Amino acid sequence: MNADPRSAAESGALPEAVRLLAGGDFSTVAQRFTEAGFAVGLPAAGILTVKAAVADAARPAVLVSVGVHGDETGPIEMVAWLIEALSHTPRALAVDLMLCVGSIDAIAVGKRFIDADLNRMFRSERGALAGTFEAARADTIIAATVDFFAGAGPARWHLDLHTAIRPSHYPMFAIVPELIAEERRKALIDWLGQAAIGAVIMNPKSVGTYSYYSSEHHGAAGTTVELGRVGTLGQNDLSQFADASQALDQLLRGQAGAAAKVAPHVFATARQVIKLSDAFSMSVGRDTWNFTPMKKGEVIATDGDTVYTVEHDEELVVFPNPDVRVGLRAGLMVTRIG
Ligand SMILES: [Zn+2]
Structure with missing residues (x-):
């Protein structure tokens, strides 16, 4: 593995950890968690689950998704480095984890999607989108998500990490479904503050997003997070994701939340x-x-x-x-x- 992602990007080669995760290949990190005694699953391409060997409802269940839009590559790099590091000290993982790389095929060709927006497919009525490539991918992801949350305790999270395709007066912001119960919603907004997310939009109705689906059907504290600007895989300025990466790392390691970097402004x-x-x-x-x-x-x-x-x-x-x-x-x- 190339130790310096910047020089690798300049030479046109992707660092190994980023290349594997962008391709939905979790075999290397899965092996490390398996050897550490976890129950590890690879239910579909681009999906990894790591659970305690003995089910424990006191353990939070955390779903992290990236690359739902194939051109939003920053969170792919961020999570690739985070899980690579964590997998070297696997026992530090304090939650049941599902990692999902949404649009592997679109990522491979540097596009947002193949046929249609994957993040509109997570609802039963798909209309004209029903026969698209992304509809089938959503079915695969939904099946894995159902299995992941089955039997999980009450502390359920879904962080769906995106990057914005246009400039924003709030460079980092999040969409949070209103239907999340108040206590869980507060924990989620506290976490978003630790991740330096400046604005939170409360959403009363699904438009078919993955995080709304997890919130509505699995009781997750789910959110779609917009983390800065869209960029080319391997060439993202990862400093813009440093706070989000640290907050996610602390969540996965079960470390008490650090002080919030910001108090997010809340919008209806x-x-x-x-x-x-x-x-x-x-x-x-x-x-x-x-x-x-x-x-x-x-x-x-x-x-x-x-x-x-x-x-x-x-x-x-x-x-x-x-x-x-x-x-x-x-x-x-x-x-x-x-
Ligand atoms: Zn997106």
Whole structure:
């Protein structure tokens, strides 16, 4: 293994740990945890589970997913180095762990997805997306997730790590389903503060994301975390992920949480802007920064007879993208509540 990831990236070669994880190959780290006496599973390509040999409901169950979007490579590198280090002292793992690399095939070709957005497939009604490559991958991931959380104790986590595809007034932010019970939600937001996540958006309704699925169906404290900017595999500036990496490492080692780096600002969802037809037109484009404020009365989008208008004194737009498929979310409007 090349000890210096930067020189490896410059020479065009990926460090071994990153290359293996990006390809969904967990065999090397699985071997180390197996030798240390854990119950290790490789239920599908790109999925690793490491559980205590004797089931223990007091042990937290932590699901970490990366690469759900194949072009969001920073968290892949971050988790590759983290699990490589942890696997050398495997007994330090204090939780039952599932690691999932979402879109292995898209990562291999440097794309966001093969047919369609994997992070819209985690719901029963898939409509026109049902026959896509990603629908089948979601079924595989769901089956592994069901098995992982079966019999787990109450402390269940799902951290789905992404990077944003556009600049943001909050460089790092997270989406948290409202349906998570209050005590678990507080623990999750505390962890997000340790990871230096500046903003948390409370989400009342699924748009088919993996973390919402885990929260709704498995009682996990789940979140989709946007950790900085999209970049090329092997060439990411990992310093932007240092706080998140440390917070994740502490969670997996069962170390009491460090002091929060930030107290995340909390936002409520004012509305999801859904693209209803091909007549959809949006006043903000893909280049608009996340958390750009809009004033009361401003038109966000029109779609035939439907007009989406800012109703609060101020709403901030997140994930604006008029180019999504009909039926999918073209933007999220939020208001600050804490
Ligand atoms: Zn993403």
